[in-house]
Amino acid sequence: ELYLDYNGSTPVHPEVLDTFTAFVAGSYGNTAAAHHEGRRARRILDTAKAEIALAIGAKPEEIWITSGGTESNNWALTGIARQYGRGGHLITTAVEHRSVLKSAEFLVEDGWSVSYLQVDEQGRIDPGQLDHLFQANTCLVSVMLANNETGTIQPVAEVAHFCRARRIPFHVDAVAALGKMPIDVNDIPCDLLSLSAHKMYAPKGTGILYVREGLPIQPLIQGCGQQAGWRGGTVNVEGVVALAKSFALMKAGIYGSKEHIEDLREQMIDGLRRLAPDLRINGNAPRLANTISVTFPGRRAMDLLQALNGHGVSVSSGSAATNAAPSHVLTAMGFSEEQARSTLRLTLGAFSTREGIDRILEAFATVLQKVAVQDPV
Ligand code: PMP
Numbered sequence: 413e414l415y416l417d418y419n420g421s422t423p424v425h426p427e428v429l430d431t432f433t434a435f436v437a438g439s440y441g442n443t444a445a446a447h448h449e450g451r452r453a454r455r456i457l458d459t460a461k462a463e464i465a466l467a468i469g470a471k472p473e474e475i476w477i478t479s480g481g482t483e484s485n486n487w488a489l490t491g492i493a494r495q496y497g498r499g500g501h502l503i504t505t506a507v508e509h510r511s512v513l514k515s516a517e518f519l520v521e522d523g524w525s526v527s528y529l530q531v532d533e534q535g536r537i538d539p540g541q542l543d544h545l546f547q548a549n550t551c552l553v554s555v556m557l558a559n560n561e562t563g564t565i566q567p568v569a570e571v572a573h574f575c576r577a578r579r580i581p582f583h584v585d586a587v588a589a590l591g592k593m594p595i596d597v598n599d600i601p602c603d604l605l606s607l608s609a610h611k612m613y614a615p616k617g618t619g620i621l622y623v624r625e626g627l628p629i630q631p632l633i634q635g636c637g638q639q640a641g642w643r644g645g646t647v648n649v650e651g652v653v654a655l656a657k658s659f660a661l662m663k664a665g666i667y668g669s670k671e672h673i674e675d676l677r678e679q680m681i682d683g684l685r686r687l688a689p690d691l692r693i694n695g696n697a698p699r700l701a702n703t704i705s706v707t708f709p710g711r712r713a714m715d716l717l718q719a720l721n722g723h724g725v726s727v728s729s730g731s732a733a734t735n736a737a738p739s740h741v742l743t744a745m746g747f748s749e750e751q752a753r754s755t756l757r758l759t760l761g762a763f764s765t766r767e768g769i770d771r772i773l774e775a776f777a778t779v780l781q782k783v784a785v786q787d788p789v
Contacts, residue, residue, distance in 0.1 A: 413768030414725045414775075418702060418761030419560050419588060424654075425613035425666070425762070431657040432615060435650045443647045444638055457649045460656035467659040468605070469596035470622050476639055477647050478619035481587035481608030482511040485554075487621055487632040487643070488583040488604045489515040492552045494630040498523045500551035505529040505537050505566070506744040508556055512585055513740070516554075529555070534696045535564035535745045542574045553582050557600065560588035561741045561757055562695040563703025572601045581627060587611055591662055591761075592700045593670075603627050609655040612662065613762060618651030667762040673701045676760050676769055680704060683773035687780050694745070694755065704758040707747075710785035713756050719783050723775035728757040 415423070424432070435456070441449030443457050462472040478484045489512065493500055504516055506528045516526045527545040529537040537555065553575050558565045568584055575582035583604040586595050591612030597605055604627070609618035623629055623642075635644015661667060681704060684691055694705040708716065713729035720727055729739075738752035747755070 413763065413765055414723075414772055415763070416725065416727045416758045416760065416772065418764075419563075419611070419757065419759040420728050421610045421616065422591075422613045422761055423763060424615055425658065425661060427661060427666075428614050428654050428658045432650050432654040435653045439649070443649060444636065453649050457647060457652060460649075460652045463656040464620065464652070464659055467656075467663065468607075468622065469598040471625060474597075474622055474625055476621045476623060476643050477652055478621055478633075478643060479617055479648070480610070480619040481509070481585070481606050482619075483632065484587075484606035484608070484619045484621040485509065485511040485583075485585055486515050487629075488606060489519065489552065489554060491629040491632055492581055492583070492604070493519050493524050495628050496551035499549060500524050501547045501549045502526045502552045502554065503529065503542065503545050503550060504554040505531065505556070507531050507535055507537075507559055507561075507564075507741045508554065509560060509585060509587065512554055512556070531564075531744050533746050535559055535562045535694075535741065537566055537571075539567055539570040539574060542571065546574075546578065550578075550580055553580055554585065555582075556585040556588065557595070558586075558589040558593065558700050558703075559695075559741060561703075561739055562705045562745075563588075563700035563759075564695045565589075565593070565698040565700065568600050568602065575603075576601060589700065591658075591667060592702055597622055597624070604629075609651060609658065612655070612658050613667065614654040614658040615651060618648050618655055620655070670701050673760055673764070676764050676766065677701060677704060679766060679769050680758060680760070680772070681706075683769070684776060687773070687777055694742070702760040704760075705742075705755060706758065707751055707755045708780075709751070709754060711754055711780075711783055713754055715783045716756060716779060719779040720775055723779065725772050725775045728759070729753075729755065 441453035443454045461475045465472045465475050529541050555566050555571050572582050581603040584602040585606045587608045590607050603624040605622040607620040610616040633644045690709050692707040717729050738749045742752040
C-alpha cells in the first residue's frame with residue numbers, strides 16, 4: 413500500500429503466483445527433451461506462448477522468450493546490427509533505457525554509427541527529425557513506447573510509418589508500458605518489441621522479444637539450439653506460464669481501470685501541491701496514468717527518498733538502476749543536474765489505494781518539513 417515504485421517492479425499477483433508455483437511443483441521437464449515430461453512442458457509452453465501472442469496481436473511463432481527487458485533490448489539492437497553487417501547506422505532516442513543506450517554504445521565501438529532523436533521539455537521526440545537523421549545505411553530505428561521515468565508516451569505509430577515506407581526494421585521497447593496501456597503490434601506496426609514480465613505482476617527473469625515473421629535477426633545467446641536456435645538456453649517455462657496468466661488477468665480487468673489510477677494520481681498530486689506549492693509535475697499527456705515525475709525545487713531527491721523509506725514508503729529517484737547519477741532522461745528534457753537531482757518518481761499500480769495514498773501523504777508532510785530546502789550552490 414505504501415509502495416510507489418510500480419515502474420521499478422511490481423508485486424506478483426496472488427493468482428499469477430498460484431499458476432507459477434503449480435507449474436513448478438507439477439512440471440519439471442526440459443522443453444528440449446524427447447521424453448513425455450519434455451513433451452508436456454513443450455505443450456504448456458506452446459499454449460502460454462499462443463496466449464501471450466494473442467494478447468499483443470502477434471502470431472505464436474513471433475514470440476521469443478528471453479530473461480527480461482534488458483536481454484530483449486540487447487538482442488534487438490545487436491541482433492539486427494549483426495544481421496546487417498558492419499557499417500550500419502542506428503537511430504534511437506536520448507531518453508531510452510540504459511539497456512538500449514549501452515547496446516548502441518557497444519555497437520559504435522564495433523564500427524556502427526548511431527544518431528539520437530532529441531526530446532522536448534515534455535520528453536517527447538519529434539518524428540519530423542527522422543528525415544534529417546535517416547541515412548542510406550540506416551538499418552534499425554529503436555524508440556520506446558513509454559518512458560519509465562516520466563511516463564511520456566512516444567508517437568511510435570508515426571515512427572513506424574516512417575520506417576515502413578523505407579523498409580527499415582523498427583524496434584519498440586514496450587517494457588515500461590506493459591500493463592499500463594494497450595500494446596498491440598498491429599496498432600504499432602513495429603518489427604521488434606520488448607516486454608518484461610516483472611513489470612506486470614509476474615516474476616522477474618522472463619522477457620519477450622516479438623520479432624515480426626520473416627525478419628532475419630542474429631541470435632544473442634548461443635546454446636543448444638533451443639527456440640529454433642534463435643535463443644539458446646533452457647526455456648523458463650514457469651516464467652512464461654506466469655506471464656500468460658498475468659495477461660489473462662489484465663484482460664479480465666483485475667488490475668484496475670485507467671480511470672481508477674488517474675483518480676489516485678490526482679489525489680496524490682493534489683495532496684503534494686498542498687504540502688509543497690512550489691513543486692513541479694513533469695511531462696504532459698499523453699503519458700502513462702500511473703507515473704508521476706515530480707520536482708521539489710531545492711531539495712535532494714535522495715534525502716527525500718531515504719526519509720520516506722524511514723516511514724515505510726518506497727519511491728524512486730529516476731529509474732531504479734541509476735539512483736546515483738542524475739537522470740539522463742531529465743537532463744535530455746533540459747533539466748539542470750540540480751533539478752534532476754530534486755526529482756522523484758512516484759508510480760502507482762494495481763494494489764494502490766486511496767487510504768494508502770492518504771498515509772503516504774502524511775509521511776510526505778513530515779518528511780518535507782524535515783528535509784530542508786538547500787541553499788543553491
Ligand atoms: N526498458 C525499460 C523502459 C524499462 O523500464 C526496463 C526496466 N527498468 C527495462 C527496459 C529493463 O527490463 P528488465 O528489468 O526486465 O531487464
